[in-house]
Each structure stands twice: as structure tokens, then as C-alpha cells.
Amino acid sequence: MDxxxxxxxxxxxxxxxxxxxxxxxxxxxxxxxxxxxxxxxxSYVDLKAEQRLVDGLDKLLPEAGFITEEETIRxxxxxxxxxxxxxxGTTNFIHGLPVYSISxxxxxxxxxxxxxxxxxxxxxxxxxxxxxxxxxxGYKINVSSSPTLSESLLATxxxxxxFAIMDSYFEILKELLPNTRGLRRMGxxxxxxxxxxxxxxxAYFEYGLSHWDVAAGAFLVQQAGGVAxxxxxxxxxxxxxxILASNGKIHQEILSIITEKMMxxx
Ligand code: 2AM
Ligand code: CA
Numbered sequence: 299m300d301x302x303x304x305x306x307x308x309x310x311x312x313x314x315x316x317x318x319x320x321x322x323x324x325x326x327x328x329x330x331x332x333x334x335x336x337x338x339x340x341s342y343v344d345l346k347a348e349q350r351l352v353d354g355l356d357k358l359l360p361e362a363g364f365i366t367e368e369e370t371i372r373x374x375x376x377x378x379x380x381x382x383x384x385x386x387g388t389t390n391f392i393h394g395l396p397v398y399s400i401s402x403x404x405x406x407x408x409x410x411x412x413x414x415x416x417x418x419x420x421x422x423x424x425x426x427x428x429x430x431x432x433x434x435x436g437y438k439i440n441v442s443s444s445p446t447l448s449e450s451l452l453a454t455x456x457x458x459x460x461f462a463i464m465d466s467y468f469e470i471l472k473e474l475l476p477n478t479r480g481l482r483r484m485g486x487x488x489x490x491x492x493x494x495x496x497x498x499x500x501a502y503f504e505y506g507l508s509h510w511d512v513a514a515g516a517f518l519v520q521q522a523g524g525v526a527x528x529x530x531x532x533x534x535x536x537x538x539x540x541i542l543a544s545n546g547k548i549h550q551e552i553l554s555i556i557t558e559k560m561m562x563x564x
Contacts, residue, residue, distance in 0.1 A: 301428055302427055304404070304412060305425055305430075308355060308358060308414060309414055309423055311354030312402060312423070313423070314350070314354070315347050315350045315351050315354075318343075318347060319343055319347050319398075323343075326341070326343065326391070326394075328392065330342060336459060340368065343385060344367070344368055344384055344388060345368050345370060349370050350384075351402065352370060356371075356373075359380075359404075361377065362379060362380055363375030363380070364379065364381075365379055366381075367383045367508065377406055378405065381402070381403040381510050382510055383399075383402075383488060383510035385398055386400070386415075386487060386511055387485050387486030387489065389485055390485045396419035397417075397484050397489060398418060398489075399418060399492070400414075400415070400418065401414070402414045403514040406428075410428070411427060412425075412428070413513070413521070415488045415491070415514050415515055417492070421435075422434060422435060422492075424518055430521070432521040439496040439522050441497055441500075442498075443497075443545065444545060445548070446551070448479075449500075450479060450501060450548055451478065451480060451481075451482065452478050452552075453482045453499045453502040454471075454481050454483055454504055455505075457506060458506070459506060460506050466562070469562065482499070488514060488515045489515075490502040490543075491515025491519055494519050494544065495519045495521070495522040497545070500544060500545050500548055501542065501543065502541070502544070503540075503541065504540065505540045507539060512541050519544075523545070525544055525549045526542070527542065528540055528541065529556050
């Protein structure tokens with residue numbers, strides 16, 4: 299399998315889908331939004347973008363199946379499966395905030411072999427394939443080298459549906475805010491992870507995510523020399539729910555704060 303070629307071909311499909319999303323963003327209004335569940339929104343743009351990605355990727359690798367946020371296709375691959383979020387940062391998109399992305403990963407026997415995050419409005423493509431390096435628009439990227447929390451800029455996502463964890467989450471923020479350069483909340487997990495991979499953020503953590511939010515981004519972080527995984531066992535291949543991704547150097551420092559505050563609230 300030529301993963302590099304497959305990755306570059308997938309990027310072409312993603313770029314065309316990005317053009318579609320950008321075009322639609324010009325005429326988009328709040329009336330076009332549907333509510334999936336509390337605070338969970340979807341629009342025809344998410345659905346149409348997903349269909350475009352699925353059509354293109356299905357032609358590119360016919361034996362592969364799909365795990366997608368909008369479930370526009372039911373097809374399971376024996377070896378290969380694409381994991382797709384056609385629009386990560388939907389809340390930003392529907393409010394006209396230009397921070398959203400397309401996230402696509404290819405899994406081979408459950409392990410990531412390609413990861414692509416395309417930040418549509420900035421025309422930034424972050425991508426990697428197994429045994430290759432990680433890139434941003436053709437340039438190699440690496441995680442940051444910040445050795446301590448005090449020199450670090452962090453990203454996070456606020457709880458938006460599971461409010462039971464709010465107290466412990468705010469305890470974590472109380473500890474991190476005075477001891478870092480600050481925290482940012484971008485609203486797209488895939489972008490947060492891509493920014494850790496290229497060193498803009500030193501670490502990122504969030505609860506309540508899905509596989510398609512993090513599959514590509516977590517692989518990008520690992521390929522760029524960082525660490526990404528769940529809070530507890532910090533497994534090598536993240537499957538969502540919760541994630542801590544970092545440059546590796548400050549990982550333990552943040553992990554201790556998160557586990558201490560989470561345990562205190564149990
Ligand atoms: P989505 O835009 O594809 O739904 C940001 O906190 C991350 O959580 C994003 O990756 C976002 O993915 C996901 N998310 C899902 N529902 C959300 C919501 N209601 N508000 C904010 N983020 C949400
Ligand atoms: Ca989405």
C-alpha cells in the first residue's frame with residue numbers, strides 16, 4: 299500500500315469538500331440548523347460535505363469501510379476504515395466563526411495509517427501517513443519543545459453535554475490558569491490536535507469527544523513526536539471520549555493535575 303499517495307489523493311478530495319463548505323458558509327443562516335440533541339447541531343452542510351467525502355474516498359479505496367459522524371453510509375471494511383468528521387467545529391460554523399475543519403483518518407486493522415486535518419478558512423492542511431513524517435502545507439512539523447507548564451500555552455474544550463463533570467473540570471482549570479501562559483478554546487478538537495502537532499499549543503485536553511473528532515489529530519500529534527491518549531491508561535491509539543495530547547515533556551505534569559482533580563470529585 300502506497301500510504302503517501304493515498305494520503306495526497308485523499309487531500310485533493312478534502313480540499314474540494316472544503317471549497318464546498320466555504321461556499322456554503324457565505325449564505326448560511328441559523329434557520330438552516332437542526333438540533334440532534336441538547337447543544338448538538340447539524341446542518342445540510344455537514345451532511346452534504348460528508349457525502350462528498352464518502353463518494354471520493356470510496357472510489358479511492360473501494361475495499362475500505364466508513365465510520366462517520368453523520369452516518370450517511372453504512373459500510374464496514376474488513377481491514378481498512380475511514381474515520382470522518384466532515385465538519386469539526388459545527389457550532390463555530392453555524393455562528394459564523396471561521397474556525398472549523400475536516401478531519402479524516404484511515405485505520406488499518408484498527409490502527410491509524412493516515413491522518414488529515416484541513417482547517418478550511420486558513421487553507422492549512424495537516425497530514426501524515428504511517429512511517430512518514432507529519433506536515434503542514436508541505437512543511438515538516440514537530441511538537442513544541444516547552445519543558446514546563448509555566449512556558450506552555452494550552453487548549454481545551456468546555457463541557458457541552460455532560461455537565462456532571464463540570465466541577466472537577468473547573469478544578470483542573472483553577473490549577474492550570476495561574477501556572478501556564480493561558481488556555482484557549484478553539485471549538486474544533488481536530489484543530490486543537492493539529493496545533494499541538496505543529497507546536498502552536500503545548501498541550502490540549504477535553505472530555506466527551508467522539509472517535510471522528512480525534513482519530514486524525516491524535517495520530518498527527520504522535521507522528522509529530524508528541525503523546526496523545528486517554529487520561530487514564532494513556533493508550534497509544536486514542537478512541538475518543540477524552541483526550542490529553544501534548545509535546546510529551548509536560549504530559550506527566552498535566553496528567554497528574556487531571557487525575558488528582560478527577561479523583562477528588564469522585
Ligand atoms: P463537532 O463540531 O464535529 O460536533 C469541541 O469542543 C469539540 O467537541 C469539537 O470537536 C466538536 O465537534 C465537539 N462537539 C460536539 N458537540 C459540540 C457542541 N455542542 N459544542 C461544542 N463542541 C461540540
Ligand atoms: Ca462534526
